[in-house]
Amino acid sequence: MSEEQLITLLKEGNPEAFRGLIEQLKNKVFNTALGIVQNTEDAEDIAQEVFVEIFQSIQQFKGDAKLTTWVYRITFTKSLEFLRKKKSKKRFAFVQSLFAGDSVLPIEDKPHFYHPGVQLENKERAAVLFNAIEQLPDNQKTAFVLHKLEGLSYVEICDVMLVSLSSVESLMFRAKQNLQKLLSDYYEKNEK
Amino acid sequence: MTTIKQKVEETIASIDGLQRAETNPYFYDKIMQRIKSAPARVVTMKPSMIWTAAACLVLLFGINLFTWIDYSKTTNYTNHTKTDATVNALVKDYFSTNNVLQF
Numbered sequence: 001m002s003e004e005q006l007i008t009l010l011k012e013g014n015p016e017a018f019r020g021l022i023e024q025l026k027n028k029v030f031n032t033a034l035g036i037v038q039n040t041e042d043a044e045d046i047a048q049e050v051f052v053e054i055f056q057s058i059q060q061f062k063g064d065a066k067l068t069t070w071v072y073r074i075t076f077t078k079s080l081e082f083l084r085k086k087k088s089k090k091r092f093a094f095v096q097s098l099f100a101g102d103s104v105l106p107i108e109d110k111p112h113f114y115h116p117g118v119q120l121e122n123k124e125r126a127a128v129l130f131n132a133i134e135q136l137p138d139n140q141k142t143a144f145v146l147h148k149l150e151g152l153s154y155v156e157i158c159d160v161m162l163v164s165l166s167s168v169e170s171l172m173f174r175a176k177q178n179l180q181k182l183l184s185d186y187y188e189k190n191e192k
Numbered sequence: 193m194t195t196i197k198q199k200v201e202e203t204i205a206s207i208d209g210l211q212r213a214e215t216n217p218y219f220y221d222k223i224m225q226r227i228k229s230a231p232a233r234v235v236t237m238k239p240s241m242i243w244t245a246a247a248c249l250v251l252l253f254g255i256n257l258f259t260w261i262d263y264s265k266t267t268n269y270t271n272h273t274k275t276d277a278t279v280n281a282l283v284k285d286y287f288s289t290n291n292v293l294q295f
Contacts, residue, residue: 022220030215044216051223052230117211125206132203148207176204183200191196 003067010058022051025068028150029075031117035145036079038113038130046082050075065159072152072160076142083138132182140175143168 001009001020009017029050034043053074061070112127113134133141139161146152146160154168161168216222237245 019220022223026215026219027212031212034213040213044219047215048219048223048226052226055223055227056230115207115210116213118207119209119211122206125203126210129203129206149210179204180200183203184196187196187199 004063007058007061007063007067010054011061018055021054021067025071026051028068029071032072032075032145032150033079034115035133035149036076036141037082038134040116042082043079046075046078049078053078069156069159072146072150073162076146076160080138080142128183128186129179132179132186135182136175136178140171140178143171144175144179147172 006017006021010021026047030043030047033046033050034040037043037046050071054071061067065073113130114123114127115130118126133144136144142161143157146157147154152160154165154172157168158165163171
């Protein structure tokens, strides 16, 4: 079935077409969200939300981009939105704890995230890398995840993030630079 | 320093050949459940409907404007003289010496 046919069926509300779309894209959506939010339950929740959004707004899809590109765009937008909400909740909880007067919440180190798809021998290193990825700015993180985890080309990332090719190149360059710095600092600190 | 640099490179390469993680086997059912329980969305208007509504508004406004201009052209002079006469009568009455209070 061609993409146009699939889109037409989806717009007609065909349940089989929707099921097919989910089967085809669920792992892509889930893994993108997982790379950004670094939590299996949250990533699955976001992936479900993405498909609900697709179901509800397929009528607005004009076909000016590939369906997969559009789905990736919804996924990264929802994942970043989730992270922003989580951060603001954390900030609110911290302020609340200051006014509560009992005790200030300790700044706890986030436990390492172990991606289920990493080979066993790389498990620890990958966990350190994911910890560093988490500290990248949102757009660098998105570009890095889409390229390294999802295997998207720079041109495909341009379409997903709606930026120019030079912007993607610059984002990837800065992401790698920042990761190198963060990892160097981490290993220097842990070797002492 | 070389060791750290090497470690950094190895760490960055640790996600090469990463396997895709699998979703929950009930993933599809969960989505359908969410769709069923989701609140109804606000129905958006089709662009053609929006254009028709806009054209109706413009037409309505145009007719009103035309009527107002036409009406004001025909009644302008009479109204003006009427108003002038009223104002003059009021001025005359206001400045009349009979109305001045005598102390």
